[in-house]
Amino acid sequence: MTDQADGSATGRRPTMIDVARAAGVSLKTVSRVANDVPTVRPALAERVRTAMSDLGFQRNSVAANLRSGRTTGTIGLIILDLANPFYSTIAAAAAEVAERFDTQLITASSGWDTARERELVLDLCERRVDGLIIACTGGDQSYLDEIARGTPVVFIDSPPSGPRSDMVLLDNRTGTRDLFRRLIAEGHREIGTITDTLNDFTMRERLAGAREALREAGLESGRHAARIYSDRPRSAGDAVGAMLDGPHPPTALFCGNNRILLGAVEELVRRRSRLRLAAFDDFEFAPLLPHPVTVVSYDTRALGRLAAEMLFQRIGSPRTDPSTYVIPTYLIDRGTMIADTG
Structure with a gap:
């Protein structure tokens, strides 16, 4: 040959x-x-x-x-859940950057399914997109070496397992550690946690930050812990109820994401409980929650904007070393306590 x-x-x-x-x-x-x-x-x-x-x-x-030597004028964005405001905000920000480059953004959802993620990557590569932004599942992304060879890729929110690529990530660990430090400084020693799948990089990082703060204070980790196996808020509410009905209920509660938070708030309002509440993920209607909560917040739009800008930079300079940008987090108080009229 x-x-x-x-x-x-x-x-x-x-x-x-x-x-x-x-x-x-x-x-x-x-x-x-x-x-x-x-x-x-x-x-x-x-x-x-x-x-x-x-x-x-x-x-x-x-x-x-x-x-004719022209590009296709398209880039692909694979996210985990189109219905989640977190990902729709990322998509909107990435689309604005794509428009600046006279490029169309094609968005698809993997639904947390690794096989589906691979199918979408293959489909987009067959369409000859100029680059990909991927919020990856918990599987192995080494298949990209075969399927997407030569296609620039930027990973968002979670790092890949396998290829070295550009990434835009949240500072999940620091955000949660700062939140637990505040709860401990307030005097809480029995802090409950509710999480979902630990196959998710972001959730593992958040738990790692919580454990760091607890170790610093010489406190036991995991005494009040629950994992839910559904993204339905009611599942989180049931977990909260089980904790509060136990022999040693926590004095504060950490929710691993905003969906869990919604279920927790529903249960606490139903019980008219004043349990100290904290969570990762801010969202548009958090200030209207009928229960006070301290959340770990960040610039969601920056995730999508920076990922898209990094992708176009990678398209223009394909041989530079991969880089990682970490979005900082901060704490903010949301919600309000509804007066007990009973």
Whole structure:
């Protein structure tokens, strides 16, 4: 096989021209094979397909643009849950950056499913997007070396397992540690925690921050702990009820995210409880919650904006070393106590 001007050598994605050079055929032949035109001799078609496989070439649904040397003018964003305001805010911020670069943002949701995440990456790469932003699941992303070879990728909110890439992350550990330090400074020694799946990097980091603060104060970690296996707020409410009805109820409660917080507030209001409440994740209607709560807040839009800006920078400079940007957090008091009229 002849010399290959492929993406691995140049830092760019392989094109039809690279395939034609590697297979020793004309560009027209490569185009016919890529578009499944049946007039190409089987042996010749097989040679072209072998070159495509060796180079990591993906079928181009907008080949006319690439042949003229233009990009597709699209980038992909794979998030975990379109219904969650956290991710919709990220998508909106990323779309604004894409618009500045005269680029369309294609958004899809993996639903926390690693197999679905891989399918979406493959689909977007087949569409020849110019780059990808991925909020990854807890699985292994090493498949990107095969599927997305040459496609710039930026990871958001959670680091990948496998490839070295640009990342934009939250300072989950510091935010939670600062929150627990405040609760301890207020005199709380029995602090309950409610979390969901520990397969999630962000939740593991938040728990790590909590444990650091408890260790600093010489307090026991995990005495009042519950994990819920559903994202329904009612599941969190049930967990709160079980803690409060136990023989040694906590004096303060930490909710690992805003969905858990909603369930906790519902239960506390139902019981007319004044339990000290804290949580990770601020959100638009948090000031209206009918129970005081201290939340770990941050600039959600900055996550999407910085990820998109890093992606376009990576598209323009594909050979620079990967970088990581960490979004800082801060504490803010939300909600209000409704007067007991009973």
